[in-house]
Amino acid sequence: MSDENNNSVVSARNISKSYTLYTRASQRLLHMILPKREYPKFEALKDVTFQVDRGETVGIIGQNGAGKSTLLQIVTGTVPPTTGTISVSGRAAALLELGAGFEPDFTGRENIRLNGTILGLNEAQLEERMNDIIAFSELSEFVDRPVRTYSSGMFMRLAFSVAAHVDADLLIIDEALAVGDARFTQKCMRFLKDFKRRGSILFVSHDMGAVTGLCDRVLWLDHGRIRAEGEPARVCEQYVASQFDGLIARPSENEIAPAKNKSRSNAQAPGQDEVVLYLPDTPPRESVLGLTSCSPFNPNANAFGSGGAAIVDAGIFDRNTGERLAQVREGQTVDLRISIEADDEVAAPIIGFYIKDRLGQHLLGENTFWEDVPQHSIAAGQSICTVFSFDWPAMKAGAYALTIAIADGSMADHIQRHWIHDAIIFEVLSSSSRHGLVGLNMHRVAIDYAPVQ
Amino acid sequence: MALDTTSKSGSGQLLSRLIPLSFLTTHRVAFRQFLVRAISRRYRLSAFGALWMIVVPLVTLGIYTFVFGVVMESRWNSEQSGTSVFSIYLFSGLIVFWVMAEVVGQSPTAIAEHTNLVKRAVFPLEILPAVVVGSAVFHALVNALVLMAALLALQGTIPLSALWLPVVLAPFVLMLLGFAWILAAIGVYFRDIVHVVGLFLTGALFISPVFYDTSRLNPIIQSVIILNPITFIVVQTRKVILEGQAPDWIGLGLYLLVAWAVASIGLAFFRRARANFADVL
Numbered sequence: 001m002s003d004e005n006n007n008s009v010v011s012a013r014n015i016s017k018s019y020t021l022y023t024r025a026s027q028r029l030l031h032m033i034l035p036k037r038e039y040p041k042f043e044a045l046k047d048v049t050f051q052v053d054r055g056e057t058v059g060i061i062g063q064n065g066a067g068k069s070t071l072l073q074i075v076t077g078t079v080p081p082t083t084g085t086i087s088v089s090g091r092a093a094a095l096l097e098l099g100a101g102f103e104p105d106f107t108g109r110e111n112i113r114l115n116g117t118i119l120g121l122n123e124a125q126l127e128e129r130m131n132d133i134i135a136f137s138e139l140s141e142f143v144d145r146p147v148r149t150y151s152s153g154m155f156m157r158l159a160f161s162v163a164a165h166v167d168a169d170l171l172i173i174d175e176a177l178a179v180g181d182a183r184f185t186q187k188c189m190r191f192l193k194d195f196k197r198r199g200s201i202l203f204v205s206h207d208m209g210a211v212t213g214l215c216d217r218v219l220w221l222d223h224g225r226i227r228a229e230g231e232p233a234r235v236c237e238q239y240v241a242s243q244f245d246g247l248i249a250r251p252s253e254n255e256i257a258p259a260k261n262k263s264r265s266n267a268q269a270p271g272q273d274e275v276v277l278y279l280p281d282t283p284p285r286e287s288v289l290g291l292t293s294c295s296p297f298n299p300n301a302n303a304f305g306s307g308g309a310a311i312v313d314a315g316i317f318d319r320n321t322g323e324r325l326a327q328v329r330e331g332q333t334v335d336l337r338i339s340i341e342a343d344d345e346v347a348a349p350i351i352g353f354y355i356k357d358r359l360g361q362h363l364l365g366e367n368t369f370w371e372d373v374p375q376h377s378i379a380a381g382q383s384i385c386t387v388f389s390f391d392w393p394a395m396k397a398g399a400y401a402l403t404i405a406i407a408d409g410s411m412a413d414h415i416q417r418h419w420i421h422d423a424i425i426f427e428v429l430s431s432s433s434r435h436g437l438v439g440l441n442m443h444r445v446a447i448d449y450a451p452v453q
Numbered sequence: 454m455a456l457d458t459t460s461k462s463g464s465g466q467l468l469s470r471l472i473p474l475s476f477l478t479t480h481r482v483a484f485r486q487f488l489v490r491a492i493s494r495r496y497r498l499s500a501f502g503a504l505w506m507i508v509v510p511l512v513t514l515g516i517y518t519f520v521f522g523v524v525m526e527s528r529w530n531s532e533q534s535g536t537s538v539f540s541i542y543l544f545s546g547l548i549v550f551w552v553m554a555e556v557v558g559q560s561p562t563a564i565a566e567h568t569n570l571v572k573r574a575v576f577p578l579e580i581l582p583a584v585v586v587g588s589a590v591f592h593a594l595v596n597a598l599v600l601m602a603a604l605l606a607l608q609g610t611i612p613l614s615a616l617w618l619p620v621v622l623a624p625f626v627l628m629l630l631g632f633a634w635i636l637a638a639i640g641v642y643f644r645d646i647v648h649v650v651g652l653f654l655t656g657a658l659f660i661s662p663v664f665y666d667t668s669r670l671n672p673i674i675q676s677v678i679i680l681n682p683i684t685f686i687v688v689q690t691r692k693v694i695l696e697g698q699a700p701d702w703i704g705l706g707l708y709l710l711v712a713w714a715v716a717s718i719g720l721a722f723f724r725r726a727r728a729n730f731a732d733v734l
Contacts, residue, residue, distance in 0.1 A: 019732060028733075029643060077575045079731045094573070101574025103567070105494065110486060117482040118576055126482075 008089070009170050009200045010052040010075055015084035017045040017070055017224075044070040045081070046224040052170070057201040059215035059232060061208070061239050066221040068204045072096060072174050075202060090169030091120055095159050104148035108139055108158055111147055115159075119166040129165050137161035138184070157184055164191055171195060174204045182358050182399030183422045187302065189214070189360040190421075208236040209437070210359045290330025290394060295425040305418035308344035309378065309406050313337075314423050319389055328392045330431070330439070336388040338404055340378070346408050346417060348375040351386045354403040355395075355426070363400070363438060364393060369411050394439025400426040474630075474716075480577045487584040492591055510551070510596050514544050521664055529666055537607055541600070545694055546663035546687045548596045553629060553683055554654050555589035560633040561640030561647050564730060571730045578727055579720060582633035590626055600694070612697035621693055621700050625686045628712035631719030632682075638726035641733055662687050 019042045022028045031037060045067045052058045060068050073079040074086055076094040101118070102111045112133050116126045134143050137157045147155065163171060171192070192201060192214060205211050211218060211232055218235040220228040222242075228235045297314045316325045319333040328334055338351055352367025366388055369375070378384055405419040431439060477484055496502045518540040521527045528535075529542045563581045570576040597618065604611050639646050661667075661681045667688075670678070678684050685708055692698045 032642075073572075073731065078572055080728045096573045101570045101576055103490075103569065106486075106490065110490075114483055114486055115574075117480070118574065123482060 007053050008051040009054050009056075010050075010086075010088050010202065012051065012075070012086045013049050013084055015045055015048045015071070015074060015081045015086060016043065017067075017074065017079070018043045018082050044224055045074075048084070048221075048224070048226055050219055050226065050229070052200050052202060054169075055196070055198075055200060056217065057196050057203060057215045059211040059218040060202065060204045060221060061206070061211055061218060061236065062221035067224040068221055069096070069174060071221065072172055072202065072204060076172055088170065091167065092170040092172060093119055093163035093166055093168035094172035094174075095156070095163055096172070096174045102147050102155065102159070105146055107146055108137075108143040108150070109134070111158065112162055115162045116166060119162070119168070121166055133161045133165045136164060153181055153184070160188055164195075168199060170200045170202065172202045175206070182401060182425050182427070183301075185358050185399075186356065186360055186401050186422055189358075193360070207359075208240060209357070209361070212236055213359050213361055290431055291429045292328045292330075292392065292395075293427045293429060294326055294328060297423055298425075301423050302421040303419060305405075305416045307417065309340055309342040309346050309349075309408075309417040311338060311404055311406060311418050311420055311423070312341050313339040314402070314404055316424075330392055330394045332392045333389065334392050336390070338386040339383065340386070340406055341383045342378040342380060345380045346378040346406070348409055348414075349378050350375070350407045350409070350411070350414060352405055352407075353388065355393075356401050356403060357437060358399045358401075361437075363395065394431055395428050396437055396439075397428045397431045400428065402426065476577060476579055477583065480580050483577065484580045484584065484587070487580065488587045488591075491584050491588040506592065506595050507599055510547070511599065514540065514547060517543055517547070517664075527665065541603060541607070541695065542691060543664065544596075544600055544603070545691050546661070548593055548600065549625070549683050549687045549690055550658055550661065550663055551596070552589045552593045552625070553632075553657065555592065556586050556629045556633050557636060557650050557654060559585045560636035561650060563633070563637040564641050565644075565734060568734050571734050578730070579634065579723055582637040582723070583630060586626060586630050586633050589629070590622075593622070604694070612694070614693045614697050614699060617693040617700050618690065621686060621689045621705065624705060624709040624712045625682075627709070627716045628682055631712065631715030631717070634716075634719035634723035638723045641726070641730050657681055657683060
């Protein structure tokens, strides 16, 4: 490891990787005997140079087949580069595609032991951490079954849990989080955000939100070359823009015309040259769009807090009928009710919630603290119910989680009595929100081609 | 699933080059895990379990004894006669042959069966062929115990020189380790090796002192038979277990030297070949 820069965890210089394509097994043998003969080659990586510094999180983006996985395999050491040099210092734990180096016939526990030792834990450390690893993976009753019986999500949970407990200096994560369920992915993101303070991460994902949310720097691989490198938001934007370059052909004129007429006939009160692109159906829109399913309150979800008051129930209720909802529609007026039991007095309660996307980004939230309204204490032994009434937001399809908490104090200075991470999981099945994370309550969309000056 | 690429110390590398077994201490947890699994896997799903470990060799021995001892009336040599003596000579030879048969037969697929460990992990793959050898040795030990029990039943005594058996087998195991690494590496690139290996084993079984006493044959044929890796070991095994003699120390020393060279070359070959395993599988 003779790096000029001692601060780098990964240092790759002029890495290229090419695969010789043989059509028959005998050709490989022939090539070994007669190495001069030419065979077609596939160049997976061309002259890639990059480094990952200590404590840095680097994202790698690019289309399928751009060389992302090959690059990670080279960093991990399972595949040698054809030319170029790679050096990795410290202990690296990799989650390549699904499930890492697991033996299908071994049980979960045996695979933990196997991978733990390969990753450098000694037997004592392994026994000491075994229970933590199993607990983190949440595989309790499955851990003594062979992993070939596992689902892909369970595979990932096991692999992530091992990697999280081996004191790695570098975590290499290849699309692994895509297969987990929403709650576990939340947990992984929390872990990764925490891990960033201690170590480096090399993160491959197609999810631009995850990349910009987690990474300090992004590499964009395109046909085996680095096309751009730098600040995550900027590189991701360039990448996404390039994706659309090929896809959206500019509409020709005769294609625009009929669309224009059609829109006009639908329009309520079109202006002179205005094209109305969108008008909502008569409200409320009774379409399949905007349906969200809500899980029941999970009292055993990951939580922390100093205690003295506990959140015992939470749910989404219909504002009008008062019934607990398992499905909510966009725009529906709902009550979020949070029931709390106080064992001790809570002098200045603040009760609040967040709706997070699956990457743990706080999208929406509110709490009961208002500057000019005094806080009323909750007496010891008292039960209360907090109600937030709002119109259900339009969110992009996907999984979301509700975090709820009760704190004691002011906004500036408080202690958390009880904070539940993923108390309710929402699954937005369909959404009217076509772009971005959160939908707008859109009333009308139009283009005026002859605006009044 | 992972790697530890902190640079290895130069002296450690030199040591591992000189002693092809040193990796077993570094990776003993994984080795033990795979060995236990390899042995138990074969019997776990069968109703009679580990009983097969004894039944299969005994029935095989019964068939050979019937064909060669009863039907063809082979006898070991003039002074020792009787089918039971022939059977015991045969069994001691077969035990040695079976070790090689298991190693040579299974090594070519030892790596190919573990694609996950090749492609998604920096796993010490050299332990996988070693596990094949370990499992074969385990079965040989079980068979050796059966042989001892048979000796006790037939003769009422086991010669004290039988204690040399581990010393006789040690160089053989080292030799097989070398074979295992070479065959495992070749097996990844060249699947046809499975067929070659089958032929080799048939030859090795019959062109050997397993079924007949080679000392009566003409010297030219003898010099061919001695090239069979099991020949010397079979003769020495019978010497210590059946004939109550000490092993041929000079021969054993030479064998050890060759075995050490084969194992070292085998490991070096394996390590060179492994760089491209992930590309091929």
